[in-house]
Amino acid sequence: MNTAIQAGFFIRKSGMEKAAKEIAALGYENVFYTLHFRYDDPFNTTWGDKEIGEFCDEVKGIFQKNGVKLKYLATNIELFN
Numbered sequence: 545m546n547t548a549i550q551a552g553f554f555i556r557k558s559g560m561e562k563a564a565k566e567i568a569a570l571g572y573e574n575v576f577y578t579l580h581f582r583y584d585d586p587f588n589t590t591w592g593d594k595e596i597g598e599f600c601d602e603v604k605g606i607f608q609k610n611g612v613k614l615k616y617l618a619t620n621i622e623l624f625n
Contacts, residue, residue: 546571546572546573546574547573547574547575547576547615551563551567551575551577552577552578552580554566554567555577560603560606561606564606564607564609564610564612565610567607567610567612568610568611568612573611573612573613574612574614575607575612575613575614575615575616576615576616576618577603577614577616577617577618578617578618579603579618579619579620580619580620581619581621582621587599587619588621600617604617
């Protein structure tokens with residue numbers, strides 16, 4: 545089980561779609577990823593459970609369609625919603 549723990553490096557460099565392909569091409573099967581938001585971004589200010597869930601499902605789906613499992617998804621901020 546190869547795990548890309550610092551997937552954020554690839555995502556900042558190439559964007560989510562291309563990063564998922566790069567990570568898979570390197571032989572990684574799993575990803576740990578931390579989403580980075582500002583304290584005043586909609587993710588933390590106006591989104592509810594539905595919007596946050598849809599966004600996280602989209603991130604998961606991008607990795608899955610490229611053959612990589614998203615094992616852990618965190619945020620750099622506390623969620624107050």
